[in-house]
Amino acid sequence: MDVLTTTEMERADRLTIAAGTPGFALMMSAGQAVAEAAMDLVEEGPIVVVAGRGNNGGDGFVAAAELAARGREVSVILLCERDSLQGDAALAAKGWKYPVLPFNPQALGKPALIIDALFGAGLNRPVKGDPLEMIGAINANGTPVLAVDLPSGINGTTGAVMGAAVQAAETVTFFRKKPAHLLLPGRMYCGRVRVADIGIAAQVLDEIKPLTAENLPEAWRWSFPVPRIDGHKYARGHAVVVSGDLASTGAARLAARAALRAGAGLVTLASPRDALAVNAAALTAVMVRAVDNPIQFAELLGDKRLNACVIGPGAGVSARTRDFVHTALSAQRHLVLDADALTSFAGAPDRLFEAIKASDGQQVVLTPHEGEFPRLFSDISNKHPGRSKLERVRAAAERSGAVVLLKGADTVIASPDGRATVAANAPPWLATAGAGDVLSGIIAGFLAQGVAAFEAASIGVWMHGESASEAGPGLIAEDLTEVLPAVFRRLYDEFGIEY
Numbered sequence: 001m002d003v004l005t006t007t008e009m010e011r012a013d014r015l016t017i018a019a020g021t022p023g024f025a026l027m028m029s030a031g032q033a034v035a036e037a038a039m040d041l042v043e044e045g046p047i048v049v050v051a052g053r054g055n056n057g058g059d060g061f062v063a064a065a066e067l068a069a070r071g072r073e074v075s076v077i078l079l080c081e082r083d084s085l086q087g088d089a090a091l092a093a094k095g096w097k098y099p100v101l102p103f104n105p106q107a108l109g110k111p112a113l114i115i116d117a118l119f120g121a122g123l124n125r126p127v128k129g130d131p132l133e134m135i136g137a138i139n140a141n142g143t144p145v146l147a148v149d150l151p152s153g154i155n156g157t158t159g160a161v162m163g164a165a166v167q168a169a170e171t172v173t174f175f176r177k178k179p180a181h182l183l184l185p186g187r188m189y190c191g192r193v194r195v196a197d198i199g200i201a202a203q204v205l206d207e208i209k210p211l212t213a214e215n216l217p218e219a220w221r222w223s224f225p226v227p228r229i230d231g232h233k234y235a236r237g238h239a240v241v242v243s244g245d246l247a248s249t250g251a252a253r254l255a256a257r258a259a260l261r262a263g264a265g266l267v268t269l270a271s272p273r274d275a276l277a278v279n280a281a282a283l284t285a286v287m288v289r290a291v292d293n294p295i296q297f298a299e300l301l302g303d304k305r306l307n308a309c310v311i312g313p314g315a316g317v318s319a320r321t322r323d324f325v326h327t328a329l330s331a332q333r334h335l336v337l338d339a340d341a342l343t344s345f346a347g348a349p350d351r352l353f354e355a356i357k358a359s360d361g362q363q364v365v366l367t368p369h370e371g372e373f374p375r376l377f378s379d380i381s382n383k384h385p386g387r388s389k390l391e392r393v394r395a396a397a398e399r400s401g402a403v404v405l406l407k408g409a410d411t412v413i414a415s416p417d418g419r420a421t422v423a424a425n426a427p428p429w430l431a432t433a434g435a436g437d438v439l440s441g442i443i444a445g446f447l448a449q450g451v452a453a454f455e456a457a458s459i460g461v462w463m464h465g466e467s468a469s470e471a472g473p474g475l476i477a478e479d480l481t482e483v484l485p486a487v488f489r490r491l492y493d494e495f496g497i498e499y
């Protein structure tokens with residue numbers, strides 16, 4: 001599903017209004033959707049609407065009137081003087097036939113539900129003074145909160161908390177999600193997110209051309225590789241994972257097994273000779289080859305069928321690791337660079353980016369976590385509230401010429417062409433030792449099958465998150481690969497692919 005920035009959402013509104021739907025009709029639908037959600041959340045008891053001066057407050061007035069019409073006990077607390085409201089919000093307030101309560105936290109009382117209609121997409125500065133105090137009182141009240149569009153205090157485009165934010169149990173947003181519904185910290189304030197249709201036609205997206213999507217199967221349905229009945233293992237690619245030395249071989253084995261599970265036809269572990277025995281003893285379907293240096297690695301890659309590589313897990317931070325990366329890049333192999341392969345370029349990331357850009361046709365994915373990201377992108381790593389994770393990763397992809405995947409509970413994947421996906425399906429227990437190695441292997445498995453980097457990374461992240469949910473709490477990295485078949489089955493079912 002596409003995700004719209006607040007600016008893109010305003011455009012969607014404007015295009016709809018220009019096509020003949022009055023803005024007030026959109027507000028009526030929005031308010032009614034909020035009332036609907038409120039009815040679902042609490043079947044009885046009083047409801048308090050906290051309304052701001054803008055259209056978010058307008059939605060709140062419509063919801064209040066609708067709920068009162070349905071026989072609910074409703075009161076409205078308003079941030080400003082009622083007769084100072086303007087435009088659609090003033091119209092909406094006219095539909096509320098009862099008094100409004102002054103903007104005093106005491107007025108909240110102890111209702112069954114609070115509807116937060118203080119600030120939405122129009123929040124443009126940190127919250128201070130009376131609104132700050134009210135947000136504090138809402139959060140301290142202990143009553144469930146239904147947020148209109150966004151929890152007040154959350155910046156819709158960046159997901160940042162601007163001073164303070166309402167903690168909602170549920171958020172009703174309109175037409176499409178906004179980045180803040182997926183990015184941290186915003187997502188944690190939203191509770192469940194419900195997307196309501198308010199009469200904006202999907203066709204407006206043809207004009208807006210949004211570049212961001214939630215990382216769901218529909219985002220890469222048509223890139224997903226399905227093994228053909230007449231295919232054979234060589235048609236599904238051959239991934240190579242570079243192993244670390246004797247003391248650190250496990251990470252590469254995790255990646256190798258994951259690449260095989262993800263569907264690569266064959267997987268070879270390129271192992272230092274002195275680690276051959278330990279690697280071979282721990283592997284069965286994955287093949288092992290002795291590779292001690294970049295020259296031997298280049299020889300291995302002389303076989304054109306070996307089409308995708310993983311370098312980084314357990315590789316060691318060294319000039320040797322850099323040379324392996326350059327070898328794979330000059331050999332034009334699809335490539336996942338993770339962990340030590342990224343850190344090895346910390347001093348001179350531009351050398352890496354030049355090499356990536358110089359080789360054409362190949363697909364490169366960089367998979368840093370928040371600790372590794374600044375080693376390559378020091379000037380775009382600053383987390384100031386005006387710059388979202390989405391923007392940072394997009395900038396990194398553009399600079400490096402690679403698909404960049406910045407890991408986290410809100411993993412963002414961006415392509416140098418500006419497209420991006422945001423994942424929200426990873427459970428907290430996925431943050432465990434070795435999980436990143438498995439992810440790089442899964443992505444390589446899809447690269448080996450000929451999937452382009454952006455889609456391979458997005459598919460990999462989704463399957464990785466689903467595998468963690470499938471395995472459940474107590475997960476260790478080894479479990480991820482073992483539950484991948486169950487995740488494949490669910491995906492095949494969803495796509496209607498027979499198996």
Ligand SMILES: NC(=O)C1=CN([C@@H]2O[C@H](COP(=O)(O)OP(=O)(O)OC[C@H]3O[C@@H](n4cnc5c(N)ncnc54)[C@H](O)[C@@H]3O)[C@@H](O)[C@H]2O)[C@@H](O)CC1
Binds near residue numbers: 010057120127128198
């Ligand atoms: N036609 C439309 O554009 C539609 C808009 N809708 C609603 O309209 C909302 C956006 O409305 P608006 O653009 O009027 O914006 P908001 O209602 O979110 O808030 C804007 C008002 O808050 C003030 N403000 C911003 N930050 C503040 C701060 N930190 N402290 C105090 N005051 C602050 C602004 O000066 C402005 O007066 C959406 O979130 C959605 O709920 C829906 O009704 C659907 C249709």
Ligand SMILES: [K+]
Binds near residue numbers: 116117119148149151
């Ligand atoms: K709100």
